[in-house]
Amino acid sequence: MISVNGLTYHYPNTQQPALQQISLAVRHGETLGVLGANGSGKSTLCYALMGLVPHFYKGGYTGQVTVDRISVANSHLGEMAQHAGLVFQNPINQFSGAKLTVEDEIAFGMENLGFAPSVMRERIEWVSEMLRITQLLQRNPYQLSGGQMQRVAIASVLALRPQVLILDEPTSQLDPLGTSEVFEALRSLRREGMTTVIVEHKAELLAESCDRLCVLKDAEVQIVDSPNVVFGHPDVQQWGIEIPRYSQVFKAFVPTAADVPATLPDTVERLENYVADHD
Amino acid sequence: MLPITIDGVSFSYTPEAPVLTDVSLQFKAGATAVIGQNGAGKTTLMKLLNGLLKPVTGSVRIGAIDTREHPTSAIARHVGLVFQNPDDQIFKHRVKDEVEFGPLNIGKSAAQAQELALTALERVGLRAKVDENPYDLSYAERKQICVASILAMDTRVVVFDEPTISQDAVGVRRMGEIVRGLADEGKTVISIVHDMNFVAEYFDWVVVMANGRVLQTGSPEAVFQNKMTLALAHVEAPAMGKLSTAMGMSNFSLTVESFVAEFAAEFVTELQDFQNKLRGDRGEMKL
Numbered sequence: 154m155i156s157v158n159g160l161t162y163h164y165p166n167t168q169q170p171a172l173q174q175i176s177l178a179v180r181h182g183e184t185l186g187v188l189g190a191n192g193s194g195k196s197t198l199c200y201a202l203m204g205l206v207p208h209f210y211k212g213g214y215t216g217q218v219t220v221d222r223i224s225v226a227n228s229h230l231g232e233m234a235q236h237a238g239l240v241f242q243n244p245i246n247q248f249s250g251a252k253l254t255v256e257d258e259i260a261f262g263m264e265n266l267g268f269a270p271s272v273m274r275e276r277i278e279w280v281s282e283m284l285r286i287t288q289l290l291q292r293n294p295y296q297l298s299g300g301q302m303q304r305v306a307i308a309s310v311l312a313l314r315p316q317v318l319i320l321d322e323p324t325s326q327l328d329p330l331g332t333s334e335v336f337e338a339l340r341s342l343r344r345e346g347m348t349t350v351i352v353e354h355k356a357e358l359l360a361e362s363c364d365r366l367c368v369l370k371d372a373e374v375q376i377v378d379s380p381n382v383v384f385g386h387p388d389v390q391q392w393g394i395e396i397p398r399y400s401q402v403f404k405a406f407v408p409t410a411a412d413v414p415a416t417l418p419d420t421v422e423r424l425e426n427y428v429a430d431h432d
Numbered sequence: 433m434l435p436i437t438i439d440g441v442s443f444s445y446t447p448e449a450p451v452l453t454d455v456s457l458q459f460k461a462g463a464t465a466v467i468g469q470n471g472a473g474k475t476t477l478m479k480l481l482n483g484l485l486k487p488v489t490g491s492v493r494i495g496a497i498d499t500r501e502h503p504t505s506a507i508a509r510h511v512g513l514v515f516q517n518p519d520d521q522i523f524k525h526r527v528k529d530e531v532e533f534g535p536l537n538i539g540k541s542a543a544q545a546q547e548l549a550l551t552a553l554e555r556v557g558l559r560a561k562v563d564e565n566p567y568d569l570s571y572a573e574r575k576q577i578c579v580a581s582i583l584a585m586d587t588r589v590v591v592f593d594e595p596t597i598s599q600d601a602v603g604v605r606r607m608g609e610i611v612r613g614l615a616d617e618g619k620t621v622i623s624i625v626h627d628m629n630f631v632a633e634y635f636d637w638v639v640v641m642a643n644g645r646v647l648q649t650g651s652p653e654a655v656f657q658n659k660m661t662l663a664l665a666h667v668e669a670p671a672m673g674k675l676s677t678a679m680g681m682s683n684f685s686l687t688v689e690s691f692v693a694e695f696a697a698e699f700v701t702e703l704q705d706f707q708n709k710l711r712g713d714r715g716e717m718k719l
Contacts, residue, residue, distance in 0.1 A: 191572045191600045242598075299470050325598050328470045328626050330666035354600055357629075357671055395601040398629065398671040398688050405692045406700075417671070421678045428699045 154348045155179035160216035171197040173372040182346040186359035189369035190393035195352040204233035221316040237317040238310035244302035256290040280308045300331025320351045356395040360415035385413035434588040440490035463615040465631040468641035483507035512582035516593035518574035528562040534585040552583035572598040592623035608634040632670035632686035
């Protein structure tokens, strides 16, 4: 679904590449989590997957990115919006600022692309059920809670039916309830077979919600693998990422493990096995 | 230390929508986390602490100072507040000027202000960026500038509104060390926090708020074991608390270190061997 081959990119008037020789592939229906310290290139990677790089941010671009079999560099932003949708950190930055109901806000992107009213209605119904915001459709989007706002932002992107959903730290501004609402929505999209790329610092939530993780450091990919292998990697301390407390506990007992649990249920099971083996 | 007493405080921005209702609290020296959903009244409470807002009824006292009887500028000498959104706080064009503004404003000399600013910037990891424009830096770095600006004022009470927003793993750890460092110096640190692991690892006390009222105050152990409080405030226990409960441990752990020690003591039969091994490995393990 997504293929990145040897992508190197630097922003205009900078020498330092923001992305350096990035190669990775995301399968149809897969959820890929992207982790890395601030400044490691995570947001730039999101922009490169949906076309802001190189169509809005110019600069030096070499390599190939294809999404849903479309070459991002040879496409344009309007076309890319129907293949890859980006959800920003702050939902208020995503809203049009021109609509007074959630329903109109979700319709805004479709109106711009000239969708028929019947299609818009059908899409709004579909996306509101999936994100559980049907009861909010007549509310003012600016009077919702943070978690509700972010689900409306996701809905407005999904209404265009992109093949790939990209989220750049979608819960960084949210309280715990808002965060769990957004992750619950992402898990239901995963069950529906949505291909998703999510940038996030919260390692424990990523481990619960992703098939694989990609770690970026200083503009380069360090590893792309399952959460259990990523967090068990001997170099994990050097990558500047949060390591789930669960993985840290297991590693304390089995320092040589190359594969560590990263979620609560896995950790309980592996610790019980560990105790049984040592009795 | 400077005790803070909030006595029967109610507050509303508009008469029909009370934001805080009959809140009574005492903040002690050490680090107190204030948790709860957005809209619970946490940020309003923080603004009452440094006099930006005054209570409609009840009183807020910083030591002997009643905030209703003093201007905010006088209270700012004692209570520093780091805003949630750095862009609400920053207004200078150079990092150094931004951080020196507070100390200069409370009467420090230029030399003192510079020294305080540089020490504070060192503490937040921005010493190398003193001459840059804050708006050329990232959101996370602007948040660190705001923390440095308040640290530079060397107030006895430091209030943070979500210090870990947008911080990466290194930034979160640095914020935690700042909170701990201030608390260990005997200052009163009060912070709104949404990350329960951060609360568990760095704070001494927790205040839980919901719908403008205080639900519970207590140690992190007490609060995070109270299922009713967690449900009403829509928060989950931190990871190590959940693991302690799921493993049926007799003690409720808050940190990786304490969980590992408790688990070894409770379940690992060759305890002595294990502890020796743990001691040997600790250098490279970096828990």
